[in-house]
Amino acid sequence: MKRRTGFGAAEVPFALEIPMAAPQIPCGSPGLSVYLLARELVGTKPVGPAVAMGPEDRNGRLIVGHSRRNGRARVESTASADEGETMTAAPVRHVPVLGHEAVAMLAPRAGGVYVDATFGAGGYSRAILATADTRVIGIDRDRTAIAGGFGLVEESGGRLTLVEDRFSNLAAICAAEGADAVDGIVMDVGVSSMQLDEAGRGFSFRLDGPLDMRMSGHGPTVADVVARASETDLANLIYVFGEERRSRAVARAIVAARRDAPIATTRALADIVSKVVRAKPHEIHPATRTFQALRIFVNEELDELIAALAAAERVLKPGGRLAVVSFHSLEDRIVKNFFAARGKAVGGSRHLPEIERAAPSFAILTRRPVTAGDDEVRANPRARSAKLRAAERTAAPAFDADTHPAWPSLANVMRGG
Numbered sequence: 001m002k003r004r005t006g007f008g009a010a011e012v013p014f015a016l017e018i019p020m021a022a023p024q025i026p027c028g029s030p031g032l033s034v035y036l037l038a039r040e041l042v043g044t045k046p047v048g049p050a051v052a053m054g055p056e057d058r059n060g061r062l063i064v065g066h067s068r069r070n071g072r073a074r075v076e077s078t079a080s081a082d083e084g085e086t087m088t089a090a091p092v093r094h095v096p097v098l099g100h101e102a103v104a105m106l107a108p109r110a111g112g113v114y115v116d117a118t119f120g121a122g123g124y125s126r127a128i129l130a131t132a133d134t135r136v137i138g139i140d141r142d143r144t145a146i147a148g149g150f151g152l153v154e155e156s157g158g159r160l161t162l163v164e165d166r167f168s169n170l171a172a173i174c175a176a177e178g179a180d181a182v183d184g185i186v187m188d189v190g191v192s193s194m195q196l197d198e199a200g201r202g203f204s205f206r207l208d209g210p211l212d213m214r215m216s217g218h219g220p221t222v223a224d225v226v227a228r229a230s231e232t233d234l235a236n237l238i239y240v241f242g243e244e245r246r247s248r249a250v251a252r253a254i255v256a257a258r259r260d261a262p263i264a265t266t267r268a269l270a271d272i273v274s275k276v277v278r279a280k281p282h283e284i285h286p287a288t289r290t291f292q293a294l295r296i297f298v299n300e301e302l303d304e305l306i307a308a309l310a311a312a313e314r315v316l317k318p319g320g321r322l323a324v325v326s327f328h329s330l331e332d333r334i335v336k337n338f339f340a341a342r343g344k345a346v347g348g349s350r351h352l353p354e355i356e357r358a359a360p361s362f363a364i365l366t367r368r369p370v371t372a373g374d375d376e377v378r379a380n381p382r383a384r385s386a387k388l389r390a391a392e393r394t395a396a397p398a399f400d401a402d403t404h405p406a407w408p409s410l411a412n413v414m415r416g417g
Contacts, residue, residue, distance in 0.1 A: 096123035097383040098325050101370050102186050103127040105323040105390035108134050112183035115174065115315070117167040117308060120145055122152045124186045129156055137177050138162045139170060141216040166216075168307035171315050181317040187324045189305055189331045208267040213295045220414055222294045226263050229413050231255045237408040241302070241330065242293025249276040250290055266291075292328070300410055305331060309338045310401055313361055316393035321365070323390040332369065332387045339364055339391050342399055359396035366390050 096102070103124060108114060108131040116125040119138035128136050129152075138160060140146055146164045153160050163173050167187065174182055211223040226234070234251035238244050253276045254263065263269050270287040277286035296302060312322050326332040343364040370390075372383035 096188055097386045098372055098388045099123050101388055102323045102325055105365060106184040106186055106321050113179045115170055115182055115185040117170055117185055117187045119149060122149045125160060129159055136160045139165055139167050139173060141166050166304055168304045171311040174315050182315055183317060184321045185312045189326045208265055211264055211266055211269055213298055215299050222298050223264055225298055226254050227258060233413045237297045238290050238293045240407050241296040242289035244289035246277045303404055305334055306404060313398045318393055318395040320393045325386055325388050327385050335389050339389060361394055361396045361398055362391035363394055364391050
């Protein structure tokens with residue numbers, strides 16, 4: 001279906017309509033202990049020294065243990081679980097939003113293989129591993145999240161593998177782990193609470209820090225984007241990814257400010273935006289939408305989500321389930337329309353009965369999105385915007401890959417094209 005965007009008509013996947021303006025850890029080889037790595041990266045002491053690490057690959061990704069596949073760091077425990085063993089209760093640092101509901105949608109069963117596509121603090125993985133004999137492949141592009149998961153890897157008795165990579169690559173990751181088909185995939189899309197709360201990552205204007213916002217530590221920072229992007233590109237990406245109505249005024253203000261001095265900190269950018277975007281009492285901070293837009297843009301989050309959903313469709317077994325938690329309308333729209341397009345028969349019409357209809361590749365489990373209850377929202381205000389959608393894979397073939405929308409491209413903007 002063709003949809004008109006601000007850059008002209010484009011083929012938009014899943015009927016998406018948006019206005020325009022790896023560490024793996026097999027231990028057993030000699031090397032430094034995980035204690036040293038975790039202390040360096042996250043400043044915490046892990047459970048013990050059973051996990052060993054090795055050198056980094058050519059891209060600076062950590063190589064842990066003796067195994068290296070596809071240039072990703074590999075992290076895995078050498079301990080083996082006894083048959084029928086389940087995870088023991090342990091303190092949980094972070095409870096994911098709608099975590100109970102998302103894992104319930106997966107309905108983990110003994111012997112199943114599951115993918116936690118956004119590992120974060122490991123809340124989903126821990127919950128899945130509570131079912132006996134399950135195996136989990138955890139993916140995160142943020143190395144600090146992988147390092148923070150070493151304790152859970154060790155505790156899992158060999159049932160958890162962590163991979164430092166983008167979740168759009170989950171099909172290749174699963175294949176590298178000998179899991180060409182899996183029983184369930186869970187995704188918690190967007191920035192994590194841990195990233196927002198760390199000033200040095202530059203995700204939040206609440207804490208002054210360097211204007212970075214990269215989830216992986218690779219590629220251009222937001223400071224690079226605001227320094228190099230044209231006024232037109234800035235206005236477009238802030239409008240598209242932040243849905244900021246005052247995007248042109250914000251872009252003008254950024255360009256004017258950078259003539260005087262580089263915009264290098266979160267507070268500096270927030271102050272610039274606040275001068276041109278007015279907020280009424282009890283409304284969100286004036287810089288919220290601009291920060292969201294730049295974070296989504298520099299991490300290519302929506303492109304990643306589109307690719308990850310398509311990869312999940314290819315990897316799930318018939319009867320396997322996909323559960324996705326999103327936190328704003330752009331993400332939720334992509335997920336909603338992905339399921340809608342694949343959850344019903346398509347092709348042909350009553351006027352052209354001879355055209356074969358494609359069988360649905362998913363059976364929808366959530367006709368309406370699941371949202372957080374009052375108690376969860378009180379405990380975690382971020383849960384207020386969360387939406388969970390889930391579907392079960394059918395035996396029908398996966399749909400053809402969709403064309404990405406014609407929204408601003410990081411590569412094009414950074415090279416001035």
